[in-house]
Amino acid sequence: MDAFLDSLAAFHVLRPYGLIALVPIAVLWWAIRRRNGRGREAPTGIAPHLARALTVGDTAKRQVFAIDGVAACLVLLTIAASGPTWSRVPNPLLAQTAPLVVVLKVSRSMEAPDLPPSRLDRAKFKILDLVERRAGARTALIAYSGTAHRVAPLTEDPNILGSMLEAITPKVMPREGDAAIDALALARDELAKSETPGAILFVLDDLNGADAAALGAPVEEGAAPVLFLVAAPQDTLPAALAQLPDSSVFVLTADDTDLNAIDRAAASAYRAALLGDERLDWDDRGWVFGWLAMPLVLLWFRRGWTMRWAVVLGALIASGAPTSSRADVIDWFFTPDQQGMMAWNYKEFAQAASLFTDPMWRGITLFKSGQYADAADHYARLDTPEGAFGQGMAHIRNREYRPAIAAFEKALTLQPEFSEAEWNLAVARAILVYVEETREQSDTGEDTGIGADDVVFDNEAQKGADTQKEYSDEEQDGTGFQTAEQWMRSVDTDMGDFLRTRFLQETATGGQP
Incomplete structure (x- = not known):
């Protein structure tokens, strides 16, 4: 109920000028319904009771006409075209779940x-x-x-x-x-x-x-x-x-x-x-009213209600339909960005990346589909803080830390108050320092690990002599190692002592953690 009230309070249209079409729709509906509602004039030269008995299809008693369904359908489609909305589009690069x-x-x-x-x-x-x-x-x-x-x-x-x-x-x-x-x-x-x-x-x-x-x-x-x-x-x-x-x-x-x-x-x-966040775009929900209009179209096939001009309208739509091999019915009703959003909602990110034409959403879907190099190249074309931030995130996922640092610095230049970019800049710098220090400590300059039976060279102690790392029987069969959960349990007592010591220090100094 609260969600409904919040949405109702925020309801508005993105393209209000489209609502002007409601005026000619109302005039057309009133004129046609008025003509249909008059009914047929009683024939002259015959008794009224005989005329009523001989008259077939007395339209004066009909309460609902075909034009009513057509007008309702056109009203819904007009509202859909005007861009109704009642919610924002969350930024996918930031957390979408409330902290x-x-x-x-x-x-x-x-x-x-x-x-x-x-x-x-x-x-x-x-x-x-x-x-x-x-x-x-x-x-x-x-x-x-x-x-x-x-x-x-x-x-x-x-x-x-x-x-x-x-x-x-x-x-x-x-x-x-x-x-x-x-x-x-x-x-x-x-x-x-x-x-x-x-x-x-x-x-x-x-x-x-x-x-x-x-x-x-x-x-x-x-x-x-x-x-x-x-x-x-x-x-x-x-x-x-x-x-x-x-x-x-x-x-x-x-x-x-x-x-x-x-x-x-x-x-x-x-x-x-x-x-209330003006930085986020409004989510166009016109498709909801488009789907509501679809059942009204079925009334056209009711006996006596079929529109003669519906065949002409269908022919016009068919003549303007895409002729490429990729085109199908969905292209008649949804834009590429709308189709990309549908693929996004189904977590089909690779397909969404091929559908989106919006540059920001295309970069996001490339990132989510694991195409980090393409995502970084795409984000680099956007001269916005969000584009630079996305470029940095793509470089980090692709283990390109120096370009990531440059991208986050660009984001902070364009928008100094960008806490996410500031945080990730610090993370990228820390990772780069760690990687470079690790490479300096290795003999080959490569960031590689050493296994249980790998040959290593101790240049400091034995001047390049071949040595072999030895492990105990327990370590070799895996019983000497603890899982992350076992390790966390083993430090519970120490964790309590650590928290007590830290809390006492904070209380003594009056400082915040």
């Missing part, structure tokens, strides 16, 4: 066992489920008690969040308390680093009454919405949380009901934020 900052309360009260095994453990499980279903989206984690601390920045890696969550207990927090306002400020600072609009989710069991007034205040336009997931039995909702708007408070459930509600709320906020 989320999860703020977890870590206090003694969260260790209550009324939600087995405890409120805190159930909250952790629910957060992990949320991160898993948001695959590909960025999620950050903040913990608070008497103080608030950033545990993990916005990341797409669920393993990082999983290891951090396991290590978080009340023991790692410097002070006991309820610094919800400080946690909110920290969450907003984290979201400010992303140009993609997002939301904030508090996972807690209770809230101070003073903080409830601030957290439940109406959200300013453009600000991230604040949602609450209550880790407490459903029949014991705290009074402070009960005062918050019903649309933003969700009680933790045993199934995915709470997660579905959170997804809907976050998606609604994301759509609303996109509607």
